[in-house]
Amino acid sequence: MKNLKLFVLLLSVGLMSYSCKNDDDGGSSSGSGVVIYGDTEIQLKSGVIMDYGEYMDGIYNFDITLVDTQVRTVDGYPFPTEDVFSGVYFELFTSNVSDLQVGTYSFGSADAGGYEYAEVYINATIEQDEGISINSGSFSVLDNGSSYELEFEGTTSDGTAFSGSFSGPLRAYDFSDEFGRPAEEGASKPRLFFR
Template identity: 40%
Template structure:
C-alpha cells in the first residue's frame, strides 16, 4: 500500500515542483532549471543530467524526527496557464523519504537507508526512469541501500548519493542547486 501511495505522491511531486515559484497564470512562462549543470544521476553507467528539485515538509514523524521528501528530476519545468509540468516527453529522477532531527529544514549530514524513522535515515527511495509526462508510466525502481550526504549553503543544497537498487544495480547521484518548497 505504501508503494502505491508513494507512486501517487511522486506524481503529484512533479506537478508541485514550481507551485510556489510564479504568479503568472496567463500564457506560458518557462521557469527553467534550478540545478547546476554538473548535477547528475547515474544508473548502471547510464547518466542523466538533473535539472530541477523539490522538497516537501511532512512535519513530525515518530522518534522526535521530521519527514522531508526530496525529488530531483532531469527535466526543467514550465508553467502553462498556472499548471506546472515537466518539459519534454519524459524525465528520469530520484526520490527520497528522509527523516531529519531538525523541524524547520533538512539537517545537514549523512542519511542511511533504514526501516526506522530515526534521524539521518531514509525509509524509502526510488528511481523514476523514463517517466512519460503524459501518462506517468515508466520504470519505478526501488533503492535498497546507500548513503545520501546532505549539505546546505543559504538556499542551495548539495546532495551526493551512492547506493544500489533492489536488483543490485549501482547508482550514483550529485545535485547542487536550489529546491522548490512544496
C-alpha cells in the same frame, strides 16, 4: 505503490485545472548534477523539496526529487515540464522541523538521519512512473538553505549501483498540514511527484 489511486485523482484534477489555469510561480529551481545508474548517465537540471511535517514525535519528513527537466507548479503541486523524465527520489527523516539537517542519511530507518524509501527513474512519465527501488545506500546533505549541495550513492533492487550529486536551489513545497501529524501507525502519504 502507496496510495496510487489518490495520486491519480490528484494528477487528474491537476491536469484539468492546468488546462484552465497555470499558477506557476515562475521561481527558478535550476541547478546542476548527475545521476549515474549502471552505464546510464542522467544530467540533473532541477529539484524539489517537499515538507510533510512531523512524521512522529520529533521526527520530520522531507522528500527530495531531482530530475533531468525543469519543474512547474500547477495548483500548488510540482510537475515535470517534460513528458518523459529521469531522476531520483528520496523520502528523508530529520529532527529539524524547518529543513533537512546537514549530514549523512542512511538507508533502512525512519528515524532522524535515515530513509526507508527511495527510487531511481529512467525515462518515466506521469502516467507510467514506475521507479526502480533503492535498497541500500546513503544520502548526504553538504549544504542547505537557499541552495543545496547533495550527494548520494547506493544499490537498487535489481542490483545496479547508482551514485550522483546535485548543487543548486530546490523548489520548496509545504504539505505539512495536508496529511495530518503525527502520522498514524501504518499510515502512508500520497506522493505528489512521480507517484
